[in-house]
Amino acid sequence: MFENLSEKLDKAFKVLKGQGSISEINVAQTMKEIRKALLSADVDFKTAKSFTSRVQKKALGEKVLSAIDPGQLLIKIMKDELAELMGSEQSEISLEGTPSVILIAGLQGSGKTTFSGKLAFHLKNNKNKRPLLVACDVYRPAAIDQIEVLAEQVGVDVFQDRENKNPVLIAENAIKHAKTNGHNVVIIDTAGRLAVDEAMMSEIAAVKKAVNPQEILFIVDSMTGQDAVNTAKAFNDKLNFDGVVLTKLDGDTRGGAALTIRSVVDKPIKFIGTSEKMDGLDIFYPDRMASRILGMGDVISLVERAQQQFDEEEARQVQKKIAKNQFGFDDFLKQIQQVKKMGNMKDLMGMIPGMGKAMKGVDVEDDAFKGIEAMIHSMTKQERENPKLLNGSRKKRIAVGSGTSVVEVNQLIKQFSQMGKMMKMMQGGGAKQMMQMMKSQGGIAGPK
Template sequence: MFDNLSDKLDRAFKVLKGQGQISEVNVAETSKEIRRALLDADVNYKIAKNFADSVKEKALGQDVLTSVSPGQLFTKITHDELASLMGGESTDINLKGSPAVILIAGLQGSGKTTFSGKLSNYLKKKKGKNPMLVAADVYRPAAIDQLHVLGEQINIEVYSDKENKNPVEIAKAGITHAKSKGFDVVIIDTAGRLAVDEQMMNEIAAVKQAINPSEILFVVDSMTGQDAVNTAKAFNDRLDFDGVVLTKLDGDTRGGAALSIRSVVDKPIKFVGTGEKMEALDVFYPKRMADRILGMGDVVSLVERAQEQYDEEKARKLHKKIAKNQFDFNDFLDQIAQIKKMGNMKDLMGMIPGVGKAIKNMDIDDDAFKHIEAMIHSMTPQEREQPKLIDGSRRKRIAAGSGTSVQELNKLLKQFDETSKMMRLMGNKQNMAKMMRNMPKMPGRP
């Protein structure tokens, strides 16, 4: 997402590169290019115009410091305006109530059921809550079954009643059940509906009135662009929801919804979905998203994802094994599993400053590790623990068993050996000090 917008904004800033000062002429030209870039990204015309005018107004008359070029200053102003356009600061979900009741609404096919599962998983793992899901979509075939499958995956209880076709009654009964069982959050997944369907809109309004939820979240498929914004306005007029969820942000979308929706409905974007996995849900941070749009990466989010997968006890055991030169393929496999849990590879690499643009046209397979995993799984337990045992005949057997070649296995074994050596060096303070002393000195530096 946002690749096209990022490219166009980058081209717009090039107008100012090499310029000694900010002038009315070059600012006018750059702001015009910014407006075009936003319109191409499917941002509402009025919002795009107001944004470009605001950037232009703030840029004119700015004194450029000797250490900052006009292009850098303009980028900073645009970054701040983008963050402001998307809400400025992140907004927490409201979990007040006993139990807190969260009503999920949205269009057909927007990803409400999947998001409901992701949200319950998020609240359980990151907020320490004990959530329960309620299947109140009585119209879509297999909607109830889908929620049960998701619930089983993440070990979350799902309340449903296939005999009852009244969403209001199901929602009320689900809350009563949650109270009796001691759940502290109830997430109610409702049927998708069109804003023009008066009967369905009356129904969701009736559900809201009957249960008085702590939070109403409107789920939007970001692939629908400006249509998503118009739909959000229609729903907000009826429901007065508390926040927006953008799904499928990892898709090939121009990003208009993310940039426009806050201005149109004056409600914060609270979460973004970035994949199909239950862990692929992020809190929406406007400033971090502005960083990514302008190609600055998002190191904070990358570190947070790594920390979520960090197991202190496992790390302590691994450190001891490295110090004793006992790092083996079981540990290697465990490290791969932790990386995979962080999200899709292209998204992760795009969070590294400067890397996003370099890899935008590259096809990075999410299954990049599958051949490595296949080779390790084809080893015997003894071979995984003692890789030095893997001789010529064993290599042929492992390669055949994993559907790879002996050359690929040799490459893996070599990489593993080099990784083990580096880990031993880094784990030894004396070796690290020696490496630092032996590093070539930079000219003019001690």
């Protein structure tokens, strides 16, 4: 996500390496680099300036303990400062009111409609709500069709009125509709509008006045440049929104907008969008983002994503199978599919501390498991259940069937049996034993 910024900062910190304490001289050059890095990351000029001078003030005179070098100390100061700048804790959306009304606003192409779909999906599945999506974009061709398709995908209702060209009326009618039909959340998707377009800005202000939303969310493309400040300010002046949603963070943008917006309009970032799929919505955690910006990884998000995907019941079944020595290739396949569901491999790797940098320029394709899957698919049912059956001629058949080689098939079988051993050890409480084993092997060999 923020690979580029982390990299630049790494470079800046190199200048400091090997110094005993942070002094006026050794910090000035670094600050200049940091400021340049922040600017290239689309952080607003003034924000970058005040940020670096704050960090500099804090850093000056700090005694550097012998255990850490000045670079590390500076990273810590910056991380704290960054987290503070982005809001020191995460902030949820308000779902009070019956129904609670959420108004979505933003520029054209910022991702409002996709976000609306994702939010409906999130509220339905994680918050047990019955959301109603409202199509208030009466301008863009096929905007109503788009929201209808998304609503169908996530399994929620849509309120639309193709004959009506007045968003205020549509929104009002939608709330009446929600009340009579038992919807407890109403998500109003609006047309994209430029902050400089007076008529359109007045229109959304009128929608706000008519429906009195609990929550107004301002949707921003995370790739936005220096103009993010002006746009956020203009929308805030008109709507006094409650929170910001940062979209398209699965791109490689340096995401300076995230740093800027909070400090400029003093509103929290409540969600981030990370894919085109309907489950690609994350809650924004400023401290995690700060760690991430500085290349310190985001382990908590990784664990949470894993938890979301792994079914506890299924895990119990797998454990039983392992205990009975019945763990077969089909179970292995299932596990792979679960890992795949967690998202883009490169994203996942980027969350592991230290990996962000290591992954620079490395392409982890989403089909990294393809070979393994093909091999397992080429096995018979008996072979999958009982890997011991796999003799030379069977291996040859599998290799041909999956377009791989016997060597690769052997590798898979070896990995599989090691995995089985490890799992048994874990069950027997032999975690320590397992760690040793992993160490001696240099970890489980990854795909490819």
